[in-house]
Amino acid sequence: MDSTAFEAAVSDLRGEIPPRVWSLLVTVFGDLAQDGSALPGTVLGEIMSRVGIKPEAMRVALHRLRKDGWIASERAGRSSLYRLTPEGRAQTVAASPRIYATDPPAEAAFLVLTDPASPLEWTRNDVWVTPHAVLTAHPPAGAEAFATPVDPDRSLPRWMRDKTCDAMTVALSADLAARLTRTEAALATAGAPDPLQTAALRVLIVHSWRRIVLKVPELPDFVLPAAWAGPACRAGTARLLQRLPAPGLDRLSAAA
Template sequence: MPIDDFDLAIAPLKDLGGQRVWSLMISLFGDMARQEGQIIGGPVLSAIMTAMDVRPEAARVALHRLRKDKWIASEKHGRISHHSLTPAGRAQSQAASGRIYATPAELPDRWQMIVTDDADSDAHEKAGFTALMPRLYVGNASLPVPIGAAALPGQDAPDWMKRQLEPASLAESYTQLSDALHRVARDLCAAETLTPLQIATLRCLIVHNWRRLALKHPALPRPLIRDDWAGLTAHQMVAELLSRYPRPDLPEIATV
């Protein structure tokens, strides 16, 4: 696909905001080089960052920060730098990958409600539950019940409950992401017309914009999600686009 047409097609994803360069790099490595032994060469990294309108000096600063934070390790082979996730960076990427790449069809189909003796929502949300009201939480039926809590199996959830469980602070962001993904899906050509570099760039933007929202709240079981919630619509579009544009092999990008 011609570069100008591709840039125009992916512009809605670039315009969403929140594109911190170090975070973009985490999304890129998490998508393209999450497995042990996978590396991204300096020229490839530079080409992808340039395609996302990241200035070279900003990319260098972000790379330095990620090395300092033990996320990324770099080695030089001749004149070419090779970058990879550290064991710690790989572990964190793997831990988040289930949430990022699970499709809506893979969401849990059973849920439970727990009543606790305290209102420590942070602790319970870290355990995978979502607060419905003080001391009352819902979550996947397979989650361990906290000590001292009472658990009830989930039944048919009323619409008001589903609406109340939606993260209100992210409502506008999910709507913007859903709209952007629909525009990208409409304007992009078929996968076979894109270069491996273009697909890697597209996937990074999709994963990054989805990750920065989805990881801010626990995953809800499917029976607790409204069919027309913008977060579900965005999730469906993410799954569709990542399937439509499969991850290219790193050597393929390097030869472009």
């Protein structure tokens, strides 16, 4: 892939909001070394430089991730190797089904009315639409709550749907859907990217979707706001990752 086309694709995928470097590195490890494999510092540096991250910023971010227990490092001759810690890997594995899913996180939703005198346990994926009514994909058992299924062919009131996802996240989803479409079109006319270009593009695609989807409750798309572009983002991400299969660490090391 020629440098002009690659740089244009990177610029478009990065968007107007610069990514947090430490978070971008988490995406690198999650996408390329989720199994606990070690990434050489030279490979990390080459990938990050291709997405516009300076070496100093990468070093600061790596220090933060080591301090926070996300990654561990070791010397290998004159260079360093980095890998996810067991805790970092556990959190990465836990988030992966949401990020790489090709289907919605749930097929059904229920509106549950609760008894204020008998509080039930709920999770972050349940959305309270009134003080005593919650939208959930998993209604509680027992007689202390009344659950009614939400009909996917009959839209909920807008005020309910708007409570499931904040307006900024909804806007970001629409923006990402457009950027993914442009990236697909650009790749259709460009030459094949080399391993480091492929890794860089994958990281930006996964990271862009990750920073949106992990903010959204695990509910069916039909109860989210009408402007939610999650289905288009999910499908576009899947198509692009299929088009850009992750290069093995041996190929990345040889290219670096």
